[in-house]
Amino acid sequence: MSETLAVEARNVYKVFGRKPQEAVRRLRDGAARTELAGLGTAAVIDASLSVRRGEIFVVMGLSGSGKSTLIRLLNGLLEPTAGEVRVMGEPITGVPAKRLREVRRRHISMVFQHFALLPHRTVLDNIAYGLEVQGAPAAERRARATEVLQLVGLDGWGDKLPSxxxxxxQQRVGIARALAADTDVLLMDEAFSALDPLIRREMQEQLIELQASLGKTIVFITHDLNEAMFLGDRIAVMRDGRIVQTGTPEEILTDPATDYVASFVQDVDRARVLTAASVMEPARALVTVAGGPRAAMRTMRDLQTSAALVVGQxxxxxxxxxxxxxxxxxREGRGDLSEVIRDDVAVVSRDDVLSELVEPSVGSALPLAVVDGQQRxxxxxxxxxLLAALGNVSSDTMEIPVVVEPPATVPVDAMTTVLRETAPDSPDVPAVEREEVRA
Incomplete structure (x- = not known):
């Protein structure tokens, strides 16, 4: 297993029934899930995934798709009928129960849909429970639980009961308990589905903030596509026990692998999923400040545009x-292009979502410039x-201009005339025309 991977599943099957091994053999030979009568029920079929350390990996699917069974295979609650699962490089399939408990205690924490808090324990004691199982001293447990309590925004609630x-x-307490155990991997099974929409969105945002600051690896199970798109660095889409596509939210939204995935994502709010990096194009109307005014004018003439972006070193x-x-x-014979550079270019980050780009785009005659942290x-x-992306129109079917503004205010012929008048020996003017200018 690669050092960059936290969780890995290889060709995993889970069949419940009388003859699971025979069912796996039939499935490997090409049998459909519905053709296993008398053998068993295939919940997970030939599933493979690799979860990188520090990412939020979302497994998404409708009820019956196999996602909840898959997460139970990832934490060792179920043993695969076939295939292998590793967590932080250590196998959790085919190992003795004692070894499995040790791996889970050190590497895996769970956050459940219905909180699973101990009702007779205070909030602080619930958070410290995982450390208690690990055998940590009481003072250490309390200190760590208090620290995490503040982290999830529940400072002052430690002495309350869950009720x-x-x-x-309560769900914050569940997350805090998982964080307090300080394991490498958090498995979250429909963790926010029992919450009302406003609280659910708040919890999603807090999870992203926590992950960014703590760098935990999170495997998140959900049936909600919008939740998957909002949370996931990458998403695995499941159907009938199989993973039918794995990719970033942008990849799944813009390049669905099957008709099923395409129908699944058709109603997604693209403006809140797609980012500037996913729709940006190479800059064509581009000049360097060192090239000077003449090079800039040639570029604009060749591209038939009235403006160009300027970059430096x-x-x-x-x-x-x-x-x-x-x-x-x-015309004036000036050679310093920096004298006429204007700073009214609308600049956006590669990670800005499309909904944040509409206002600056409307107010700019030039294309939005996408830059990194060093303004490159x-x-x-x-x-x-931008409009095509928001409207889900393929840019392959329409001509995309480089600069969105009225046509050049100065005819191309006039630009050529200026070039000829100011420098008849310019290599940009054909030899015959240079002789005519001299004459």
Whole structure:
């Protein structure tokens, strides 16, 4: 197992029934799930997944898809009929019960749908329970539980009983208990499905914040596609016991592997899933500040656009130039392009979701510039590309302009004339025309 992987399942099957091994053999030979009469019920069929350390990996599927059985295979509550599961490099299939308990105690914590809190224990004692099982001293358990209690926003509630807390607060206690155990992997089985929508969204956001600060590996089970898209770094979609597609939310939304996945994602709010990085295009109307005004004007002439983005050393975005300003520089014989660079370019991050791009796009005549943390230009998003992405229109069926603004205010012929008048020996002017200019 790779050092970058926290959980790995290889060709895992789980069949409940009289003849599970025979059922697996039939499935491997191509039998359908419905063709196992008398042999058993196949809950998980040939499932393989690799969960990287520090990511939120979501397993999504409708009721009966096999996702809850799969998570029980990942934590060792069920033994696979065939296949192998490893957690932090250690096998949990085919090992003695004592060894399995040790691996689970050190590496795996669970967060359940219905909280599973101990009703007679205080909030603080519930949080410390996993450490108690691990044999930690009482003082250490209390200190760690108090620390995690603050982390999940329940400071001051440690002496309360679970019955005194709201559903959302009880689920925070469940998450805190898993965090207090300080295991590498958190398995969350429909952890937020019992909460009302507002509290559910709040818990989703807090989970992302906790994961970002603590770097835990989380395997999250859900039947809610919007929840999967919001939480998941990657998503595995299950149907009838099989994983039919694994990918990032953007990949699943823009390139569904099957008609089933396509129908599943058709009603997803694309504006809150797709990011700038997923729809950006290479910048064509692009010049370097070192190239000077003449190079900028040639680029705009060739692309038939009235503006261009300007980058400096290391592709750092400096701003944009307009055709009329550059032409004036050429006429006056000025060579410093930086004199006419304008800083009114709308800049966005690669991780900004599309819903955050609409307002800056509407207010900008130029495409949105996508930059990284060092202001290096990564790509651009023309307004028409943004609208196509929001409307789920394939850009392959429409022409995407580089600059979304009215046509160039100065005809291309006029730009060529300026080039000829200011530098008849320019290599951009054909030899015959250079002779005509001299004449």
């Amino acid at each position: 005194e807390l709201s559903g959302g607060m 290391g592709r750092r975005l400096l701003g944009a130039v307009r055709d009329r300003d550059v032409m004036r520089q050429v 230009l990564l790509g651009v998003i023309p307004r028409v590309t």
